[in-house]
Amino acid sequence: xxxxxxxxxxxxxxxxxxxxxxxxxxxxxxxxxxxxxxxxxxxxxxxxxxxxxxxxxxxxxxxxxxxxxxxxxxxxxxxxxxxxxxxxxxxxxxxxxxxxxxxxxxxxxxxxxxxxxxxxxxxxxxxxxxxxxxxxxxxxxxxxxxxxxxxxxxxxxxxxxxxxxxxxxxxxxxxxxxxxxxxxxxxxxxxxxxxxxxxxxxxxxxxxxxxxxxxxxxxxxxxxxxxxxxxxxxxxxxxxxxxxxxxxxxxxxx
Amino acid sequence: xxxxxxxxxxxxxxxxxxxxxxxxxxxxxxxxxxxxxxxxxxxxxxxxxxxxxxxxxxxxxxxxxxxxxxxxxxxxxxxxxxxxxxxxxxxxxxxxxxxxxxxxxxxxxxxxxxxxxxxxxxxxxxxxxxxxxxxxxxxxxxxxxxxxxxxxxxxxxxxxxxxxxxxxxxxxxxxxxxxxxxxxxxxxxxxxxxxxxxxxxxxxxxxxxxxxxxxxxxxxxxxxxxxxxxxxxxxxxxxxxxxxxxxxxxxxxxx
Numbered sequence: 120x121x122x123x124x125x126x127x128x129x130x131x132x133x134x135x136x137x138x139x140x141x142x143x144x145x146x147x148x149x150x151x152x153x154x155x156x157x158x159x160x161x162x163x164x165x166x167x168x169x170x171x172x173x174x175x176x177x178x179x180x181x182x183x184x185x186x187x188x189x190x191x192x193x194x195x196x197x198x199x200x201x202x203x204x205x206x207x208x209x210x211x212x213x214x215x216x217x218x219x220x221x222x223x224x225x226x227x228x229x230x231x232x233x234x235x236x237x238x239x240x241x242x243x244x245x246x247x248x249x250x251x252x253x254x255x256x257x258x259x260x261x262x263x264x265x266x267x268x269x270x271x272x273x274x275x276x277x278x279x280x281x282x283x284x285x286x287x288x289x290x291x292x293x294x295x296x297x298x299x300x301x302x303x304x305x306x307x308x309x310x311x312x313x314x315x316x317x318x319x320x321x322x323x324x325x326x327x328x329x330x331x332x333x334x335x336x337x338x339x340x341x342x343x344x345x346x347x348x349x350x351x352x353x354x355x356x357x358x359x360x361x362x363x364x365x366x367x368x369x370x371x372x373x
Numbered sequence: 374x375x376x377x378x379x380x381x382x383x384x385x386x387x388x389x390x391x392x393x394x395x396x397x398x399x400x401x402x403x404x405x406x407x408x409x410x411x412x413x414x415x416x417x418x419x420x421x422x423x424x425x426x427x428x429x430x431x432x433x434x435x436x437x438x439x440x441x442x443x444x445x446x447x448x449x450x451x452x453x454x455x456x457x458x459x460x461x462x463x464x465x466x467x468x469x470x471x472x473x474x475x476x477x478x479x480x481x482x483x484x485x486x487x488x489x490x491x492x493x494x495x496x497x498x499x500x501x502x503x504x505x506x507x508x509x510x511x512x513x514x515x516x517x518x519x520x521x522x523x524x525x526x527x528x529x530x531x532x533x534x535x536x537x538x539x540x541x542x543x544x545x546x547x548x549x550x551x552x553x554x555x556x557x558x559x560x561x562x563x564x565x566x567x568x569x570x571x572x573x574x575x576x577x578x579x580x581x582x583x584x585x586x587x588x589x590x591x592x593x594x595x596x597x598x599x600x601x602x603x604x605x606x607x608x609x610x611x612x613x614x615x616x617x618x619x620x621x622x623x624x625x626x627x628x
Contacts, residue, residue, distance in 0.1 A: 180437055183456065186402075278428070279416050 120156050125193075127161075128152055143234055143335045146198040150294040159193035198294050202240060204231050204335060205322070208354060211370075213251035219258055223251035228352075232369075233334025271359075276313025284308065284316055292322060297340045301327045321355035321362045328364045329353055374401050376459060377421075377466045378408060380429055382480045394421040397467075401460035405447055405467065406433055409454060430480035438587055441520030444527075445481050446470040451527035453586045472527050475534060485523050491539035495566045496559065497546055503553035508615035512597055515590055516549040525581035525591070531574050538574030541581035541591060544598045547571070551601035567602035593618075 120126060129148060130137040138145060149158050162174075170178055170190060181187045187194050206228040213221050213229070224243050231239060276284070291304035301323055308319050331345040332338050351366040376397045383390040395418075397408050412418060413428040420426050433443040436455045443454035448468050459467065475483035506513075525541040526532045532540040547567055554560045575595070582591035597618055 184437060278414065282414075 125159075125161070141234065142201075142237065143337065146294050146335075147337060149196065150198055153197060157195055158197065160196045161193040162189040163191060163193065165190075202235050204228065204233060204235055205325070205353075208352075209251075211250075212254040213247055214254050214258070219255075221251040221255045221258075223247035233336055273313050273317065276311060276315050280311045280313060281315060284311055284319055288319055288322070292326060294337065296326055296336065296338045298327065298338075317357065317362070321357070324362050324364050325353040325355050328366075374399070374459075375465065376408070378412070379466060379468045380481070381468075381470045382429070383471075383477055385479060386477050393426060396421055399459075401458070403459050405445075405452075405454040405457045405459070405469065406436055406443055408459070408467070409433075409469075430478075430482050432482050439520070441522030444472060444522040444524050444586070446472060446527075451524040451584060453522065453524075456586060472523055474527050474532060475523060483523075485521070487534050488521050488523060488526070488542050491543055491570065492546060495539060495543055495547060495570055496563045497543075497550045499550065499554055499556075500559040501554060501556040504555050506552060506615075508612060509552050509597075509618075512590070512594060512618075513549040513552055516545055516547075516594055518587065518589060519545045520587060521546075522586060524584050524586055528580040528584045530578055530580070531576050536574070537570055539570040541575075541595065543567070544571050544575070545589060545591060545594045547602065548594050548598045551598055564602040564605075567598065572599060572603050 121128075127137075129140065129145065132148065133140050133144075140148075152158055162170075165174070167190070174189075178189050181189050181194060185194060203225055206226050207215050207222040209215055209222050209227045209229050211229075213223050213227065215222050215227070224247055225240065227243070227247070229247070230242060287304045287307045291300045305320065305323050305327065308316050308323060311319075326336060326338075329336060329349055330338070331341045331343065331349045333344050333349065349366075351368055354365050354367055356363045356365070376399075378395045378397050380393050380395070381390050382393055395412055397403075397411065399408070399411065403411075409429060409431055410433075417425045418428055431443065431445065431454070433455060434440040435442070438453050438456045441453070444451055445454055446452075446469070447454065447457050448462055449470075451472055454469075469481060471477055471481045471483050472485075475485050475487065478484050519542060521542060523542070525545075529540050531538050544567075547563070551560070551563060551567075554563065579592060585591050600618065
């Protein structure tokens with residue numbers, strides 16, 4: 120809302136694509152405006168036919184969980200986590216660096232880069248699933264499955280620590296990031312024990328090391344992309360004591 | 374509003390069960406899942422007698438009835454905790470128990486792997502490319518929506534974890550495979566297992582249809598799966614088959 124009237128800010132700023140701009144841009148615009156006013160998604164102009172045929176699940180859920188009829192009123196929205204572009208590092212055959220361990224789907228990282236485009240998680244599910252299964256079957260014939268490497272992970276975190284971790288990650292790894300909040304975040308997370316803070320540390324350190332903006336990773340201290348230094352994949356590795364960050368080149372285009 | 378939450382707890386399958394009571398002061402629009410999350414966020418968690426107790430073990434994932442993880446007995450009925458709102462329950466005492474038909478793991482968590490094991494025994498996978506019959510798109514989609522939550526098995530008078538009968542969850546999931554499989558040898562294998570593990574055990578009480586937390590057209594899917602696996606209705610041409618199914622479905626109450 121602006122001056123008491125509904126302000127369609129995406130349509131105004133991006134006349135060609137409006138609210139169909141890529142998600143990272145839309146998320147940042149929503150986040151910026153949300154500091155001044157509540158932000159809504161207006162679905163009231165969508166035809167009844169489309170709602171019944173394609174959006175009935177959504178309409179149902181909004182009614183059940185939000186008590187809102189999307190046909191009649193706009194629904195309050197805020198950016199939230201939808202997809203994790205990072206994850207377990209895998210090769211083209213979906214094998215991980217650990218012998219006999221393959222990974223597929225959202226838990227692993229290979230093809231989406233810094234910005235997974237809409238609908239493309241199907242790639243990870245269908246293609247990734249099939250390839251990982253194939254690799255696993257090939258490996259199972261060759262190597263004894265009982266020789267997995269064991270790493271001792273810290274025990275589970277306390278509930279109060281998880282709450283602290285939630286707060287830190289929310290504040291430092293949101294839509295807009297900068298060096299100061301990232302450094303503070305790292306300090307706070309250092310003091311927490313358990314598995315989840317370890318993952319959080321890997322994410323924070325990777326974000327700190329990438330001194331540029333790319334896709335969903337947007338830094339207000341480095342708002343532009345820097346292909347010369349950062350057209351690479353960040354890799355975080357736990358050596359038993361610390362998280363180590365390095366960069367590996369992206370595969371050659373074929 | 375103040376609610377009394379009674380939860381049946383148990384540390385493991387071998388230990389004794391016992392009851393614990395908690396007070397929840399919150400909106401009547403809260404779901405049972407909201408209540409459990411709030412209880413577990415208390416540091417420390419104390420029961421109504423003032424004892425400090427361990428957080429309640431329960432499963433949940435999506436919180437919006439897409440995954441089926443949070444199925445439990447709420448005031449004696451199997452329901453999804455995320456979608457059961459306090460104001461829909463009678464009175465101000467809410468009783469929570471784990472599903473009774475499955476081996477207990479801890480507190481409100483049970484082991485539902487039998488659902489998946491039964492689907493494997495029924496051979497529910499494709500050996501050929503799927504045949505996508507446009508006439509059966511809607512029931513195939515409904516067949517795929519099944520959450521595998523186990524509520525239908527909980528109310529079924531014929532299902533037990535030790536028996537051969539796989540229950541409605543099998544019949545519902547079977548439909549899309551029975552309709553899409555083109556490899557006739559495999560289709561016959563699925564049909565044989567279906568007869569043995571579903572058709573011969575179903576007494577048609579249809580409590581499953583009533584309890585399904587996402588309102589699947591359970592009865593219609595049972596009819597269609599029976600037609601395909603038992604009566605060989607796949608031999609009809611697509612359009613006639615679907616028209617026959619429509620007539621059959623119209624004779625039943627469909628949700």
